[in-house]
Amino acid sequence: MKKNYLLTPGPTPLPPEVCEALAKPIIHHRTPGFQAILKEAVEGLQYVYQTKSDVFIFSSSGTGAMEAAVCNLLSCGDTAITVESGKFGERWTELCQAYGIKAEVIKVPWGKAVTATQIKSHILNHKSHIKAVFVTLCETSTGVTTDIKSIAQVLQGTDTVLVVDAISGLGVIDLKTDEWGVDVVVSGSQKGLMLPPGLGFISVSQKAWKLVNESKSPRYYFDLRAAKKAWEQTDTPFTTSVSLVVALSAALKMLKTEGLENVFRRCKKLADSVRASAKALGLTLLADESCASDAITAINVPSGIDGEKLVKTMRDTYGITIAGGQAELKGKCFRIASMGYLNEFDIILALSCLEKVLHQMGYKFQLGQGIKAAQEVFLKQY
Numbered sequence: 001m002k003k004n005y006l007l008t009p010g011p012t013p014l015p016p017e018v019c020e021a022l023a024k025p026i027i028h029h030r031t032p033g034f035q036a037i038l039k040e041a042v043e044g045l046q047y048v049y050q051t052k053s054d055v056f057i058f059s060s061s062g063t064g065a066m067e068a069a070v071c072n073l074l075s076c077g078d079t080a081i082t083v084e085s086g087k088f089g090e091r092w093t094e095l096c097q098a099y100g101i102k103a104e105v106i107k108v109p110w111g112k113a114v115t116a117t118q119i120k121s122h123i124l125n126h127k128s129h130i131k132a133v134f135v136t137l138c139e140t141s142t143g144v145t146t147d148i149k150s151i152a153q154v155l156q157g158t159d160t161v162l163v164v165d166a167i168s169g170l171g172v173i174d175l176k177t178d179e180w181g182v183d184v185v186v187s188g189s190q191k192g193l194m195l196p197p198g199l200g201f202i203s204v205s206q207k208a209w210k211l212v213n214e215s216k217s218p219r220y221y222f223d224l225r226a227a228k229k230a231w232e233q234t235d236t237p238f239t240t241s242v243s244l245v246v247a248l249s250a251a252l253k254m255l256k257t258e259g260l261e262n263v264f265r266r267c268k269k270l271a272d273s274v275r276a277s278a279k280a281l282g283l284t285l286l287a288d289e290s291c292a293s294d295a296i297t298a299i300n301v302p303s304g305i306d307g308e309k310l311v312k313t314m315r316d317t318y319g320i321t322i323a324g325g326q327a328e329l330k331g332k333c334f335r336i337a338s339m340g341y342l343n344e345f346d347i348i349l350a351l352s353c354l355e356k357v358l359h360q361m362g363y364k365f366q367l368g369q370g371i372k373a374a375q376e377v378f379l380k381q382y
């Protein structure tokens with residue numbers, strides 16, 4: 001008998017409440033019944049986003065919302081800063097290039113975070129006007145969290161907008177959109193929000209709306225002006241993913257009931273336990289300690305061990321799916337999620353499987369040491 005467990009950085013496991021919502025009979029999207037659910041969902045998103053600004057839902061994966069940010073804010077020939085410290089930061093550069101926007105790239109070694117000082121000096125040293133800065137809250141490929149608060153401070157009082165990819169960070173790591181002054185935050189359904197893939201979200205500040213109205217970029221499906229116009233009638237421009245929105249509303253209720261602060265604390269505890277366990281096994285972490293993410297932990301594959309085989313054996317033999325390394329990190333690290341519908345014992349399960357497979361592959365360590373370290377973290381008060 002094989003049971004399957006998901007500890008990947010998206011999709012993440014679905015709570016029974018969400019599965020139940022997904023199983024409901026479909027309803028029409030332009031009805032008062034659906035409008036009430038849509039309104040609940042948007043209000044729930046504003047809670048998780050910590051914003052009073054508009055939040056829009058797209059029927060797309062998270063990257064659709066990223067594209068919406070680029071094409072609604074900027075025009076061909078504009079200049080923006082992007083930060084490449086992993087696979088997802090690179091996506092901002094690629095999206096800018098697709099729309100003829102000049103991307104001023106700040107390259108950061110994978111495993112480290114960009115600093116507010118780096119952004120500031122880049123803006124000061126650059127001749128042309130920087131219209132937007134694109135950063136990533138949690139760089140899922142490396143397990144690094146960016147200090148968004150400090151970066152937002154640098155842009156405070158300027159007319160440069162700050163755009164944050166919080167696809168894996170939203171509802172996992174604290175992001176005070178309004179209080180910190182973040183203009184645009186994009187996210188997706190299949191990570192911290194405990195839903196299947198298929199929805200993209202975007203918040204738009206007053207400052208960002210000015211750019212939206214000025215942008216000359218071609219846009220149709222992702223046109224925020226159309227989304228806003230429809231939302232004035234509690235509607236969406238096109239047929240939205242009705243069932244996913246119904247489930248979104250259910251998932252957001254769960255997050256609200258737990259309380260955002262408690263959700264952040266839980267994810268931090270899980271991530272701390274993974275980190276402690278890795279160290280106890282003599283393994284090293286990819287991310288610098290100072291910027292290690294509470295959403296996902298990337299662990300370096302020890303020498304002499306085939307990293308791809310490790311992930312594959314955990315999945316195919318034991319039913320525990322974790323993630324391998326992406327792009328240049330392929331085979332060099334493996335990643336264990338601490339986002340979404342996960343608790344302490346899900347982590348224990350993954351760690352015990354990791355110990356078993358590492359042992360079978362000939363890695364030398366004392367069996368049970370990783371689990372012990374994780375248990376010790378769980379016994380602490382958070």
Ligand SMILES: *Cc1c(COP(=O)(O)O)cnc(C)c1O
Pocket residue numbers: 009010061062063064088136138139140165166167168188197
């Ligand atoms: C998952 C992820 C994406 C991509 O989202 P899709 O839903 O696959 O389009 C982008 N950025 C980050 C940080 C992510 O974790």
